[in-house]
Amino acid sequence: MVPSIRSSDSNVPQGRLLRFQDAFLTNNSVSEFVWKWRCKLLGSADIDREEDLPRLTDEEEVGGDPVSKIMYEGPKSYFDSYDWVDYPPKQISKETAREHGRVAIIVFKVKDHEKRCISGRLPLKYHAIEVQNLAVVSALASVFKKQDYYISETETAIFEAPFHLLFFCQDEIKQLSAGLAADDELAPYLRLFVNTMNPILRDIHTKLNSLSGSGLISFATVWTLFPRGATVYSTDLESEFLCKVLKAEYSSLSADEQYLQICVKVIRFNGDSFVWTTKMLRLNSFSGNKPIKQLRHYPVEHHADMAGVYDRLQQRGKMMLDLQDPQHRSYNNVALHWQDSKTSTKHNVESRILVDVSGYRKYQDDSLHRGSVKRKWSNRRNEDEDDLDDWAIGAWDQSSNDYDFSDADANQPENRTFGRQITESQCQRNKEMMLRRKDDLPFLYGLVGGFALKTKLWVEFYIEDIEPIIWNNTAYSHLVYDEEQKDLILSFVQHHSFASATPASVSFASRSPPNDSSSAATEALSGKAPRRTLAPGEDVIIGKGQGLVILLSGPTGTGKTLMAEAVADRAQRPLVSLQADNLGSQVDTLGTNLRRFLTMAAEWNAVVLLDEADVFMAERDPGNIHRNELVSIFLRELEYFSGVLFLTTNLYETIDSAFRSRVSLHQRFSSLSQDARRKVWHNFLPCLAPQTQEVDGDAGAVVPTLSEADINELSVWQLNGREIQNSVKMARMWCDRKGYAMTLDRLESCIHATNPSARKGVEVVEDYDQEGYG
Template sequence: MGSTEGSIDNARARRRLRRKHKQLLRTAGRKPYLEPQPSDGSSDEVDACGEGSDGDACELQEYEHRFDTRGQMRPLRVGTKEAFEFSKDPSHRAAIVLIRAYGPSRNLLGIKLEIRSRHIRKALREVIGTYPSVSFHTSGCISVNDPPMCLFHYRLELEEYATHCGNPLAKAHINLCLDYVKSSLRQAISAFEAGMGAEKGPSIVHRDLWMAFKPGILIYQRINNTDVVLRLLRVESFKWAESDEVQVWILTAERIDYNGIDYGYIGHTINIKKYSGYKLMRELRAFPLECHPNKEKIRQNLARRGRKFVSLTGICHRFYDGIAHFYMDPSSTHTTKFNVKHRVMIDCKEFESQTNLMHIKFLPYTKLIETASKDHLSLSEEELLLCCHEVQGFSLVWRRWATLHVDNISEVQFNADAFDQLVFSEEKKNLIRSLVNQQHEDGAGFDDIIQGKGKGLVFLLHGPPGVGKTLTAESIADHTKRPLFSICSGQLVGPAPTVEQTLSRLLSLAERWQAVVLIDEADVFMQERTLLELERNGLVSILLRVLEYFEGTLFLTTNRAQTIDSAFRSRIHLSLAYPKLSNGALRALWENTIIRGCAGHRPRWLKDEFLDDLAKANVNGRDIKNIVRIAYAMGKNSRRKMKAKDIARGLAAFQAFNKDMSGNGETNQ
């Protein structure tokens, strides 16, 4: 009997619902859903939830899922007093179904919005397309968790879509959805709009922070005093188990980085912890770029930085001036910060192979921007803003890897005249220039002409200190516009296998970068071998063996050419002796160095008589450089240009120091 009465009640309810829906459709100017409508055959006209009539009723039904006395989850239509059994899709006629799920202790577990209307689903697919944690292309209903972030973020676009869709019923369904958003978020929207229009600037409360962060927008963050722009992927909340309040908003964003082969997107996470009351957007750890008071300037600066970042594709020789984070231990991610001002090599690919650090990992399911050359890489203006602000490089002075700031990188200003200004015979300079140029142009083919087992070009420069041996290597590197890779013998210490491994690694880098290599004070590696010093003999053998396979340009300097092992003779292509500087050479060095210290201009006080007096001083080339540096510092400290009296005072200070060190008043050459 009870079953029969229930069936009658259900039938009456269905008739009332059908009459109500017919009335709605007549108002909208459409035929009732019981009468089939012509279709253009598009897939959007096919109902994905099941029957063609599913979700056609322009209404929102509310259900509560609660546990009964037997511990089973039961659905309860809001407004009824008891749970009732129904079909698989009990609310299939409603355009939207709101479901609140409660736990055994009657605590609210969550709220879900099921969108069944084919009109709303079509609008969401076309207007939003993709959104984190929401599938718009499912064959069934579209489920949206509370709060309905995607509907709020695209509410204006959906309103525009409804206005121009040309379908009164679709417009009614979409407006029903938007009405729910406005109703359920009434207080939050009111608070959000009030904060955005605040007189002191856009502000927001922590609870409603998600409203300002629409996935896909550009967000601004300050990292290590550097402007950074990222693209927001999603916003997630973190709550304590027994609390409804959000403790932390987690922003997941992406930016573009380079691993030495491809450009791609890497992830970046920002946590915004709970705070009280309203807070200015610009005071948050990250906020939408559109809320930045200087957003246009930020865009211009970051676009320029992005273009520079792209220009560093592959292997690049650059100058760096600023803070660098050095990896003192290649196996550790710990870095030490130093302020440096010298030339570096940018080589992200080699950094990944030379260190044991955590390498760049691109986000899965994101498109790689493949490039074989920076000339073929084309990024949009927005992508340029997203480019990373740091690159990995190698210090040619410290011979260590470091993280470098893109803004501090500039082109190398080569001194093209340095080699011509070298105080050396023109014949020897021409010989060096010819050999280096041909080695640079022909590479391995040079070995067919020059005697030697290896394919490289090896020079031996010998003579007393300060006569220009090191300067020769430096100036030839600038003349050929190639990096100078200096290796100090003090670097090569330890057991023979370790020394060989270190030397081979450094020379391998030099070959890769086509650098001019300078091993200064190489005496310990070149002295003649004896039967009594087996350890030093091992070092000599190491250098001989490494030179056998070296294919670049190498300069060796020594003060004791007479003690060189005979085995080096076949490895050295050209040996140049540097005698003690004559008065004429010293005079020329004084003149050139002082002019460089005066920004390339010859000062009026630099007379011939003054230069003649300076040339009589018992100094070498390195001493002259140090004296002029002292004079330059004195002038700068007094906020004026360098004067003759500064040179005289610097020379006097140097001579006094030399006298104290030597004990007999003679310069220690």
């Protein structure tokens, strides 16, 4: 330790003082060497002399002596790289320790390495304040409690730079000091604290005042924008939202990479209720000054259109109120898929989706959630179910600073309905509660969890881009198939959807009950547990054989896939379309994946389409154990599936007999006849834009470019439905690019280009029961 010599002492010239200190520092290593041997020779309270150490054996064995040894951080340690030595560092004397202990407040200063070094000397800056007077600590504790910061009233309190608490609470501390009576024992100590605090915060105020008029902020003072309770506007994850600040503090990934971490809370739906959840925002460091409005997160009052922000987010919040239960919607934007709690990837989703918060929490790992959604049960909870703060995370709410919510009560069930779909009455109750709290609507988060039907991923969707579905009713009418058989399949699907509906699997097409007025249907839709009676044809084992399995077999391009898609759209049901690669071909993954998809479909009352399912339905072979295991797993899961399942195959003859016995309906598709092909050509060609060409100088005249005779000529080509569709598509692109009119010759040219093996002539129709395509 460098000796403390007052530079103001007239008996010691300044030059001699500096030379003395330099000489002492130069000889510091000598002093350390002397101290080391002093400890080894004379001992200390922490070191036992070697001759006093007990020995059980004279042999040099690791761990052989029943003694412990203390190692100390040595003088050559650097940051977290420790140089361990076996003697203690030099300590201050007891007299000096007593002198330090008597003062009420200790102020610590360190060298300011961010400022210029002049003549080898760095200026000093405030590092910390330690309050040792317990009366002052007790007075400050009541102030800091409102900032959700708790200090022990029986221990000294230490506040470190950049002194967040002191800055945000300075006005209240000054009011507390000014309100004390002159003869109050606490008054001189609290005035001392205020007088000590003022110069520490003066530099911060000076920096803020110099930038206040220009709307700029520096990274060193950006934390002053985020006091507890401030409403922050953020564009995190490319979505604007409002949140309330809980705390903000600097953190770092390395010595050169610092950032401000802002802990905030937003309102999210957790599958059961609307709750406050925590979220972490991050501001990366920046050099110089930066406009506040260019920050990714900043107080909403700095926004140029604050009223517009509140209005937009309130409207979005109202949209979220209608997305509590599973909703079949359309989406066209990017969605976020989370690999872990901090890493997400963007996926383009241009398809139909299922908005399902409860399913997202059930099937997506709970550790991926960005904020805790654990319910908080309050010790102060009353009968008012509309009090959103009773479910708040954190111990604070802007509207009432003295709220005190405890952690989840061990006696209360946590996540009462998580994993089960919310009922319609719960949705309505939540909606009414939130509409009464209009000031909270803008704080509803802008992302909602759900399932992308095309990519088969659980993702988070941007609420603004979720749109209603436009049902494709023309697909059913364009399906070239026996009308009676089409109606039969549609009726079975519609009836099964209603008959199996439960409070956990509701209709997406309509909230109204079906025409069936039976008591069982009424009880099922009202949420009551129906009386358990064995229906005609039902399996005697409860839970078995309740699914509707429809097998569609036939050659490629005859309309099997379109049948499932068209029926699902006409029934206004979600369609979960699966391929073999979605399920996997390994025994240990097939059962899990298949059960997962079938369970989700049953919860959504969706139609499942397993396209090209031959690999799972093939006849079992004693010589192929792996395939036999796959077939057995598929049979087992199919037995207990309660929804609607379409299976398509090109190889009916190879299907295992056990599958045939489990099929509810079997529709066989034949190759398209000429008459069927004519209908398919008619279905596709009217979808083209009107054709125009020049007639007698009239460039805008509309003329028929394809006659009925041309359609008859096209139907002679032996093509399946998919090949016809592809030929029309290519011809359309060619004619649009060149400005040609659609003609028979051009269509036939595209037939040759897309399917060189196609030929005209009378085909031999395979011996199938029905023919069809759309």
